[in-house]
Amino acid sequence: GKILVTGANGYIAVWVVKAFLDKGFFVRGTVRSESKAGHLRSLFKDFGDKFEVVVVEDITKDGAFDEAVVGVDAIAHTASPFHFKAVEPEELIVPAVHGTTGILASALKNAPSVKRIIVTSSCAAVLTPSPDPRVFSEEDWNEASIAEVKEKGKDATPIAKYRASKTLAERAAWDFWSKHKSEVGWDLVVINPPFVFGPFLHEADKPENLNESLRDWYETVVKGTKDKDALANLGSSYVDVRDLGLAHALAVTKEEASGNRIIVSAGPYKWQDFVTAAHKYYPNLPAGNTEYDPAKATHYLVYAPEKQQRLLGIKFRTLEETTKDTLDDFKARGWL
Numbered sequence: 001g002k003i004l005v006t007g008a009n010g011y012i013a014v015w016v017v018k019a020f021l022d023k024g025f026f027v028r029g030t031v032r033s034e035s036k037a038g039h040l041r042s043l044f045k046d047f048g049d050k051f052e053v054v055v056v057e058d059i060t061k062d063g064a065f066d067e068a069v070v071g072v073d074a075i076a077h078t079a080s081p082f083h084f085k086a087v088e089p090e091e092l093i094v095p096a097v098h099g100t101t102g103i104l105a106s107a108l109k110n111a112p113s114v115k116r117i118i119v120t121s122s123c124a125a126v127l128t129p130s131p132d133p134r135v136f137s138e139e140d141w142n143e144a145s146i147a148e149v150k151e152k153g154k155d156a157t158p159i160a161k162y163r164a165s166k167t168l169a170e171r172a173a174w175d176f177w178s179k180h181k182s183e184v185g186w187d188l189v190v191i192n193p194p195f196v197f198g199p200f201l202h203e204a205d206k207p208e209n210l211n212e213s214l215r216d217w218y219e220t221v222v223k224g225t226k227d228k229d230a231l232a233n234l235g236s237s238y239v240d241v242r243d244l245g246l247a248h249a250l251a252v253t254k255e256e257a258s259g260n261r262i263i264v265s266a267g268p269y270k271w272q273d274f275v276t277a278a279h280k281y282y283p284n285l286p287a288g289n290t291e292y293d294p295a296k297a298t299h300y301l302v303y304a305p306e307k308q309q310r311l312l313g314i315k316f317r318t319l320e321e322t323t324k325d326t327l328d329d330f331k332a333r334g335w336l
């Protein structure tokens with residue numbers, strides 16, 4: 001079978017491509033310009049003609065994916081902006097929503113061969129920011145960030161703008177599916193990851209140019225940018241990028257995943273958990289907050305693991321494994 005992966009040059013997407021290639025699939029990746037194709041071609045050169053790249057310049061244009069979808073058996077749509085620099089919420093919302101509905105429309109119009117579409121959503125579309133600790137599940141939707149953006153526009157917090165873009169995009173995918181399910185030969189699976197960390201394969205010449213989540217990890221763990229209070233008290237939930245790549249591949253091969261949104265989380269963390277693990281493997285890195293007691297940490301954003309376990313059954317890498325492998329990767333690049 002052949003899989004179309006959008007935004008194939010992204011941090012997560014490269015691991016998604018690799019997971020499909022490792023399972024024997026052909027992969028067609030989309031990038032926004034030819035300049036982003038070369039790194040991918042050389043990265044996957046051992047797979048020969050099983051990997052190809054096509055350019056889709058502007059995913060917000062009607063029919064943008066009309067050619068890219070032709071002849072594929074499944075689609076993994078990962079392309080979406082993840083940064084906190086937007087002034088107008090629409091800078092994130094328009095590509096997130098139109099990119100998603102656009103690829104579904106192109107599949108409907110031009111790709112009768114497609115059997116399944118995977119959309120990379122986020123726990124940002126699940127959680128509700130709250131001062132109390134809470135366990136969220138696939139039943140939950142982040143209405144709060146949409147409301148904040150509606151009310152405050154460009155004065156909404158950067159994270160609310162991003163979270164609103166992901167919630168609106170995922171909702172648009174399910175709405176499109178409900179409306180067109182009788183006309184199409186595919187079903188929908190949505191993957192909702194929390195923060196994603198782990199070694200990277202995409203193109204980044206220096207740490208400042210890493211994607212949002214891994215750059216934050218690098219600055220915290222390697223550069224020691226967070227104070228002791230933040231290290232012990234700030235955190236969220238996370239998943240290793242390699243496990244998330246596998247999740248996308250399993251979401252295509254596991255029949256029973258059909259029609260589900262699936263949270264893919266390895267568990268909660270405080271930043272000091274990563275700092276402690278890093279200091280163990282690389283004693284030259286900052287020790288951080290040595291008074292922190294993980295047993296006493298209160299985790300505010302926790303996700304129910306059951307659906308992932310039942311439908312995909314991934315056994316997640318440990319936090320120590322993710323930390324060690326990420327640092328080994330940074331070291332090999334001369335970044336430590």
Ligand code: NDP
Pocket residue numbers: 006007008009010011012013031032033036058059078079080081082095120121122123166193194195196197211212213214
């Ligand atoms: P990256 O920034 O590494 O990758 C984002 C990808 O989307 C790139 O290919 C990028 O292309 C493309 N993209 C961004 N903006 C646009 C746009 N306006 N038009 C077309 N393409 C665009 O981020 P990640 O790999 O981290 O993110 C991938 C997906 O995973 C996103 O959907 C994100 O929301 C989701 N996600 C990420 C999490 C994380 O912690 N990293 C957590 C949960 C979900 P280009 O390189 O040309 O800009």
